[in-house]
Amino acid sequence: MKLLIVLTCFLVGCLAHKPLPCTSPPLLTGSFSVSSQNEKLWAYSPYIYDALGQRLRIKEIGTYNNKSFSYDALLLFRENAIYQIFKNNRTCKKSPFKADFQPLGVPNSASLLGQFVLGSSSGPGEGLLVNSWTGKLPDIGVEYLYTFTEFGCIPVSTVYHTVDYGWMLTSFFNNVIGITDPSQLNPPDFCLNAKMEESTAELKNFITLFLGIK
Template sequence: MTSSSFQNNRRLLVSPTSCRLIDCSKVCCNYLGSAREGQDWAVAKYRYDAIGQRIRLWEFGQVDNKSFHANMLFLFRKAVVYTIDYRNRTCQKNPLHTAFHPSHIPHNASLLSQVILGGSSAPGEGLLVNTWTGDVPETGGKYLATVTEFGCIPVSTLYYTEKSGWVVTNYFNAVKGIEDPEQFFPPPFCTDADTEEEELDFFSAFF
């Protein structure tokens, strides 16, 4: 790399700051996650509404060598999660035993690195991202989170607890906004669903 191109690339770098998805309070994206050294995996469509504290997941994958499909609606303000089966028109309703955690880089996170994914020789070849690290006191876990410098859009996360090991998640096709707000309402056949005794948390949807 020549001296001039090095100086040009340096201009791409900015001073990173911890970020919240203020401009991305409603996000649509897909993700691919894996755990237990790839033995467990899942692919999902993910809909996130920070203002209404709602999350919708359509997911399929494999856990303990068994395939699964899941369609889940998390309503944190109502402390309830629905597991929805459109084929059989059945609905399971469970208490949601967790608080809503907005997707953001906490202010006490530590910056690990700022890099350009892809190339940096010409405009449009790369994506400027920041990787942050920190602890999760509630679970005794720790994380590495990579987000775009501009927009704070999630790119990937690594989350570790003794129970789960490393859970690797890659995000793609992120879009600001929700194309169909009805996705955050349970279907009519869930109206009379009895509430199960078993409490679930958000990570019940991930392995």
């Protein structure tokens, strides 16, 4: 009986602790969708995330201002470059992208909004325990709402308030820890001779918001 009481107190103590800001696993594979409040933007993309090598691969399809688009991009933060990849004609566009790499996770300056269960807490496997956080991105002053899992610090959703789009919601799903195909994080052979070109402001703004970088 004493052992049962001790174990019960231990479990209650573990579950009652205040959530703390966290950092996501350094290697992640999954998908996300993005939608804007003003309905100008909607997109879906698989992603490969490598915090160790500071690399990100996204392959988007979506609509912007009622026009369809597709976008295959490799972000290499250590090289300060983005490769836009066109597999249909085996060409690449290389553009500069100077930004500090910020790992996925909850900043230390974030304020805890609350802890919630997505789904149901009525039975095992029916719900997911998550923490929601609020704050502002440094330098650019954009307000955000982050939701990450309590266990593992896996991204569930991010919400940013912007002047151009209103609220922007990114929802993550099918997340898996690890990278099954590391070659996707290297420029294809036909990209090696790509010359540096200027990138668009829209691209810079979108990537900045998606990653929460300065």
